[in-house]
Amino acid sequence: MDGELSHLRLTPNPGQDKPTALVLSHDVVLGNRLIGRLASFGIQTREANSATGAASILRRADMRKQPIDYLIVDGRFQGICGMSLCAALCVPLRQRPMVLLQAPIEDCLDKDTLERSGVHAVIDADFDQNDLNQSLQSFRSIQQA
16 A cells, blocks of 8 residues: 555545545644534545645546545645645646635635635635535535536
């Protein structure tokens, strides 16, 4: 097994028809909180501890025609700008996920830069559960239409 993939965590009872999310978080507490919230919404969740591990997961899922629905990345992940990382991770994909950047809102006021990076939404580290759920459901509805 690939060494990068040995650090993955998968929520229990994954289902083929469930939406999936890939989370890249440098903060263990915030990452666990986010993963718990996503699981409560019925979203199968994976976590990667490195950019190369995330790239591998995204490419494999895309090749299997079971793409990741949501990519959630810290504003700064392992010293890399989250927007740049999101853009780089999504370039080779045929079907791109909804990209959420987890960062202080005041750090992400330039909407043009966010759009160029492929970021769909910014969620604050202290995100509201209802707002997060509404954003995810809205995107899912658009994708299924």
